[in-house]
Amino acid sequence: MRRVISDAELATLSRDAGIYAIAPARAYVAGSEEEVAQAVREAAASGLAVTPRGGGTSIPSQSVGRGAILVQSRSAIRVGEGLVYCEPGVVKADLNRALSLQGAWMPVDPSSYASCTVGGMVANNSSGARTLKYGSTVDFLAGARVVFADGSVGALGPVAVEEALSGDGRTRRAASLVVENWRDILDEAPRVAKNSSGYRLEKALRDGTFDLQRLFAGSEGTLGVVTEATLMTVPRPRWRALFVAESALQDLDATVGAFRCLAPSALEVVDKSVFRETGRWERVSRLSRSDDPFMVFCELDGSEGEAEDRVAEAAGAVGGLEPLVMTDEGDIAAAWASRNETLTAAREMKRGGRTPVPGVEDLVAPRERLGDLVRLLVDQFEKRGLEYILYGHAGDANLHARPLIDLGGQAGMKTNEELMEECFEGVWKMGGSMTGEHGDGMLRARFVRRQYPRTYHLMEELKETFDPKWAMNPMVKIARP
Numbered sequence: 001m002r003r004v005i006s007d008a009e010l011a012t013l014s015r016d017a018g019i020y021a022i023a024p025a026r027a028y029v030a031g032s033e034e035e036v037a038q039a040v041r042e043a044a045a046s047g048l049a050v051t052p053r054g055g056g057t058s059i060p061s062q063s064v065g066r067g068a069i070l071v072q073s074r075s076a077i078r079v080g081e082g083l084v085y086c087e088p089g090v091v092k093a094d095l096n097r098a099l100s101l102q103g104a105w106m107p108v109d110p111s112s113y114a115s116c117t118v119g120g121m122v123a124n125n126s127s128g129a130r131t132l133k134y135g136s137t138v139d140f141l142a143g144a145r146v147v148f149a150d151g152s153v154g155a156l157g158p159v160a161v162e163e164a165l166s167g168d169g170r171t172r173r174a175a176s177l178v179v180e181n182w183r184d185i186l187d188e189a190p191r192v193a194k195n196s197s198g199y200r201l202e203k204a205l206r207d208g209t210f211d212l213q214r215l216f217a218g219s220e221g222t223l224g225v226v227t228e229a230t231l232m233t234v235p236r237p238r239w240r241a242l243f244v245a246e247s248a249l250q251d252l253d254a255t256v257g258a259f260r261c262l263a264p265s266a267l268e269v270v271d272k273s274v275f276r277e278t279g280r281w282e283r284v285s286r287l288s289r290s291d292d293p294f295m296v297f298c299e300l301d302g303s304e305g306e307a308e309d310r311v312a313e314a315a316g317a318v319g320g321l322e323p324l325v326m327t328d329e330g331d332i333a334a335a336w337a338s339r340n341e342t343l344t345a346a347r348e349m350k351r352g353g354r355t356p357v358p359g360v361e362d363l364v365a366p367r368e369r370l371g372d373l374v375r376l377l378v379d380q381f382e383k384r385g386l387e388y389i390l391y392g393h394a395g396d397a398n399l400h401a402r403p404l405i406d407l408g409g410q411a412g413m414k415t416n417e418e419l420m421e422e423c424f425e426g427v428w429k430m431g432g433s434m435t436g437e438h439g440d441g442m443l444r445a446r447f448v449r450r451q452y453p454r455t456y457h458l459m460e461e462l463k464e465t466f467d468p469k470w471a472m473n474p475m476v477k478i479a480r481p
């Protein structure tokens with residue numbers, strides 16, 4: 001195990017893609033599961049909390065902390081039949097390459113796929129453009145190995161509910177929490193296609209099994225350290241086509257609605273202003289044919305022999321939108337590369353001290369309420385006279401909206417705080433969640449109790465079960481009582 005001592009490395013580990021910079025007391029790079037356990041025990045003996053870390057791309061401040069940062073260098077991939085075994089340091093782009101050699105795919109691709117790791121994806125329950133058709137990371141997590149807060153090691157996977165209820169202490173307690181409160185859990189779960197807020201209690205039971213590994217999906221390093229993940233894979237689609245239409249703000253809901261009828265694999269909205277403002281217009285210029293501020297990407301995919309008919313039928317069905325239709329794989333890949341650059345580009349936007357800030361950047365509503373979600377956000381920004389960018393996973397009603405605010409002073413902090421209050425209240429009234437894929441982090445931890453008024457106490461009990469001393473990422477996700 002390597003102790004990180006260089007100032008430059010420690011400085012890198014004091015930041016992720018969030019707004020807080022926090023200098024860690026210590027950092028470890030572990031090269032084996034045993035070294036992870038050793039680091040967890042050593043940090044505990046020094047009274048330090050542990051923050052597991054992957055690529056450090058998380059947005060609401062999850063992979064920074066005052067205690068010990070724990071990075072894992074292991075990145076082996078073993079491909080099996082319908083499954084892939086990944087060490088936590090595997091970068092998603094490398095996993096894609098390894099699987100494509102076998103014609104297989106794990107379809108969750110965050111836009112950060114070139115640098116985010118499997119460990120971070122599991123811990124954030126990450127999603128991507130194709131979650132619309134295929135699901136989020138939690139839906140692909142078949143098993144995991146974990147180092148718990150006390151340094152012990154466990155293998156997690158589905159077990160019969162009866163067996164879980166008579167299993168070891170931690171499993172039994174977690175299973176009873178879920179089984180005894182199942183009705184409340186289902187009643188309170190947001191009515192959304194994707195969610196990364198709170199612990200995903202409603203995902204823990206299915207078809208007579210208790211899936212403890214699914215409670216670790218989205219746990220943001222607060223329950224233990226994932227040292228291996230077993231992910232399900234699907235066959236790669238044999239073809240894809242991309243339709244791109246343009247839209248004014250007031251027509252966005254209707255444009256997305258028209259495309260939704262095609263049963264797409266992805267349905268995204270892209271804000272052209274991000275590219276114009278950051279000198280990257282050439283990245284999208286070939287896709288843009290009007291002054292409308294938004295582009296809507298609609299991807300279809302499928303199996304052998306059906307491409308021509310599906311594309312022709314779809315083009316007829318949405319002809320009124322006058323979409324650009326792409327079937328060449330090179331053109332499609334280039335268009336997606338531009339879409340995936342949106343946040344990287346947005347982070348370069350500046351108006352004096354004002355920059356696009358996170359807080360309400362990941363709201364998700366029930367799919368049919370996309371129009372209400374757009375109105376909520378735009379009303380909130382406009383009544384404060386804020387410029388904003390707005391893009392994201394429109395098909396899942398999961399929008400990445402960022403207002404431009406100067407967070408350097410009290411006034412900007414107060415505005416961001418008020419926005420979070422009012423937008424979260426608004427999205428909760430719709431049956432939505434304050435985060436679809438980025439997680440709660442430090443930024444939103446204090447709001448989780450209000451999203452889950454009836455089941456938050458179960459989340460606290462789950463935390464106590466796996467981490468009774470609150471040593472694992474303690475400022476994140478669940479605010480310490």
Ligand SMILES: Cc1cc2nc3c(=O)[nH]c(=O)nc-3n(C[C@H](O)[C@H](O)[C@H](O)COP(=O)(O)OP(=O)(O)OC[C@H]3O[C@@H](n4cnc5c(N)ncnc54)[C@H](O)[C@@H]3O)c2cc1C
Nearest residue numbers: 054055056057058062110111117119120123127220221226
């Ligand atoms: C430009 C950009 C685009 C993005 N696009 C998307 C997107 O499309 N979809 C999406 O879902 N997210 C997106 N994100 C957010 C982020 O990239 C993802 O959540 C990503 O999966 C995080 O992976 P990471 O390896 O960087 O994790 P980190 O940021 O290092 O960590 C994330 C969380 O996981 C925990 N963690 C890390 N490794 C482990 C482990 N081994 N065991 C236990 N806990 C662990 C950390 O403590 C932290 O709480 C984007 C971020 C950026 C900057």
